[in-house]
Amino acid sequence: MKAASILGSVLLAAVSVQxxxxxxxxxxxxxxxxxxxxxxxxxxxxxxxxxxxxxxALNERKMRKRGLTxxxxxxxxxxxxxxxxxxxxxxxxxxxxxxCLQTLPPLTPASVAxxxxxxxxxxxxxxxxxTLNIHFSGNFQPWHRWYVYQYExxxxxxxxxxxxxxxxxxxxxxxxxxxxxxxxxxxxxxGGNGEYIPHEGPVIVPPxxxxxxxxxxxxxxxxxxxxxGPFANxxxxxxxxxxxxxxxxxxxxxxxxxxxxxxxxxxxxMNQRYANWTTVLTLLSQPNIDAFRHVSExxxxxxxxxxxxxxxxxxxxDPGGDLFTSPGDPAFWVHHGQMDRMxxxxxxxxxxxxxxxxTDLGSGPYAHQSWANEPPSPLTPLTEVLDMGYAAPSTTIxxxxxxxxxxFCYFYL
Numbered sequence: 148m149k150a151a152s153i154l155g156s157v158l159l160a161a162v163s164v165q166x167x168x169x170x171x172x173x174x175x176x177x178x179x180x181x182x183x184x185x186x187x188x189x190x191x192x193x194x195x196x197x198x199x200x201x202x203x204a205l206n207e208r209k210m211r212k213r214g215l216t217x218x219x220x221x222x223x224x225x226x227x228x229x230x231x232x233x234x235x236x237x238x239x240x241x242x243x244x245x246x247c248l249q250t251l252p253p254l255t256p257a258s259v260a261x262x263x264x265x266x267x268x269x270x271x272x273x274x275x276x277x278t279l280n281i282h283f284s285g286n287f288q289p290w291h292r293w294y295v296y297q298y299e300x301x302x303x304x305x306x307x308x309x310x311x312x313x314x315x316x317x318x319x320x321x322x323x324x325x326x327x328x329x330x331x332x333x334x335x336x337x338g339g340n341g342e343y344i345p346h347e348g349p350v351i352v353p354p355x356x357x358x359x360x361x362x363x364x365x366x367x368x369x370x371x372x373x374x375x376g377p378f379a380n381x382x383x384x385x386x387x388x389x390x391x392x393x394x395x396x397x398x399x400x401x402x403x404x405x406x407x408x409x410x411x412x413x414x415x416x417m418n419q420r421y422a423n424w425t426t427v428l429t430l431l432s433q434p435n436i437d438a439f440r441h442v443s444e445x446x447x448x449x450x451x452x453x454x455x456x457x458x459x460x461x462x463x464x465d466p467g468g469d470l471f472t473s474p475g476d477p478a479f480w481v482h483h484g485q486m487d488r489m490x491x492x493x494x495x496x497x498x499x500x501x502x503x504x505x506t507d508l509g510s511g512p513y514a515h516q517s518w519a520n521e522p523p524s525p526l527t528p529l530t531e532v533l534d535m536g537y538a539a540p541s542t543t544i545x546x547x548x549x550x551x552x553x554x555f556c557y558f559y560l
Contacts (some may be wrong), residue, residue, distance in 0.1 A: 188427055225311050228314075229319070246378075261404055262403045274474045275471045289547045297538065297540070301539070315482050329481060340414075341413075351452075362449070362450055367417065370464065430442045437511035439493055514526050530543055
């Protein structure tokens, strides 16, 4: 089934929140609580994969005809996979590579972030320093695409990992994410849920200088320390910075040394509300990047936080519930693997294989250089630098708009 015909089958409403029009799925879900992927979504994913492979093959033929050697070819194309689809040995290899990165010395100077104690922490420092410039702005998707790729590259080149960065297929486990292969606490998981502590759920507080009110979110089924799985004894060194009511900031704005245990608050409430099958179908059916991003990211500091914020807060706890230091939870990387997957699939679904989706950053509130264009700022150009700080090399947005262009040669199964 083609994207255009599937688009007609998705019933959408439009909710206006603080001047933003946010597409919303109606109350007729597409098998929302089923663990099996609905056929409509399967068709879209297969269509996108076929288009990418065909486009890579076409580009290869064109370049070879001109006497050039393509950097991305069909035989070199790597496919990132859903975490639960990996074999236990593949999951263990990924977990061990993450733990390896946590033992390597940092590249970030102590004068910049005295709390950074590992290469893993280098990536957290970069996110802390740039959080207010890389969310609800034109560079959000490109920045995080390059960020996840550089993390994957560090796992491969510095820790001997031979696989690709896996992703968290949000709806697949939405009825009980805490029991999924990602969080069931077995030796091949990303660690278990936090121990259960009775609580009412987190309250999101806007960062200083950002408009909006507090938001009460539903509680998960944890809230305490992670005591099972490979990351049961993990130490968080950085943060928190802020963003949750009643959680004081760590030293030096989150960049100081603040050792503590990993906490999580995973449960079905947030997953089923913000990242179900209908969410995915609605997301992939959007006609342009502005509409796509309003579904994906919602509206900042309103209850419509979208799957991006919804699944961050579904991880919850510490550091996962802190906007700035969330990369300190290994689950961050599979969540943003899915975020990149959704964007890459949506890009590929342009009909025909639309160059616009690989060059357009939009013109709406999230296409600008400031957080939701507050204060008003210029549109983000493709020439903008994606700064990775001490974590990894930087590049420009233009170089990362396609997962099969520039340094990239990957897609998703």
